[in-house]
Amino acid sequence: MEMVLQPQRAAGISGGCRPGPPRPAAAATAATAAMMAMPRAKREHEEMMEAADGAAAEVEVEAEAELRRGPWTVDEDLTLINYIAEHGEGRWNALARAAGLKRTGKSCRLRWLNYLRPDVKRGDFTADEQLLILDLHSRWGNRWSKIAAQLPGRTDNEIKNYWRTRVQKHAKQLNCDVNSARFKDAMRFLWMPRLAERAAAAQHQHHQQAAAAIVSGGAAVSTTLITVPEVMTMMMNNENDDDRSPCSAVTTATTTSSSSSHTSSESTARDAVPVGGGGGDDEWAAMQQQDQEFWSTASALQQLTAAGSGDHHHQLFQFQADLPLQDLTGWVQGFSDGVSPETTTQLWSLDDIWRMQ
């Protein structure tokens, strides 16, 4: 079977500055499918790899001189995708030669893993994802690949860039080092709760949509929307746990709620399956399962927020006292991506934080 891949039109990659070659998403998906039927192609691949290895030494010097660098072209992308679709990935140097790409194996590997791989997710990070990144970074530091492993479809490069461009920018706005205790406190007590709230709100909206689809015409589903003070209480309560930071407490809550759906945007389409559209028992069971998970999550959140611990409030007060008013307000507003200024101010003025107690 010979697969011919056509170049795709630019797929509107959000946030991209470099125009670059369009991402052949559909082609990459087709590539995945092609990889399923591989045995014969695999054998050919092995032979080609051996041949490529054999020829490698002689051509190495001259090839070195004409190796391409810089942005990948559409043709190069398609060549790589086609080759991997037929032969699989691995042994990148030999692959690069066998595929006829004038690139280093390193470059091919990077291009494939960070851009062409069919399951790579593009676009802005969801609140859930941001929360997870903050949490994991607080635990593991700059272990980007390890962090990326916890975010399906995200690459270490993407997360690294996110950290450098967004997080470090905010640390700069706050006039402190990204590794300073002050910034970490700001992350724990302001940014992460806010992300948790947004994530919860997204979950809330998502579940309401799903419920509306399931109970068409029925009563509106009542859900518990977790609030900033609730999240803060959760964080403080969980500081009692020996090996769990407040950060992990929030993440636990939010990721638990999303355990049945990696991200809200991702899961919406899947979950909003119309009832009675020819679905069988499996679909019904799946919906029941999702319903069950939603309600158990809401219940868990309520339980977490039920008990409060006054001791930890002092920490928050101390933190508030340490931060200059204008710094805090400006900085908090700095995190207002996608939120109207009014909303942000309302959510995060010092008065409001104070009232949360």
Add this chain to the structure above:
DNA sequence: AACTTCTGCAACCGCTACCGA
């Protein structure tokens, strides 16, 4: 309109770990 500065991201570089001969 022209120029400069800022921003975000893809790609590269250097290093280390791992593995097989």
Add this chain to the structure above:
DNA sequence: CTCGGTAGCGGTTGCAGAAGT
């Protein structure tokens, strides 16, 4: 055990579009 090749990781750079002047 050593050595060479490869994969993978984290840090850095370069570039193009956006924003500002």
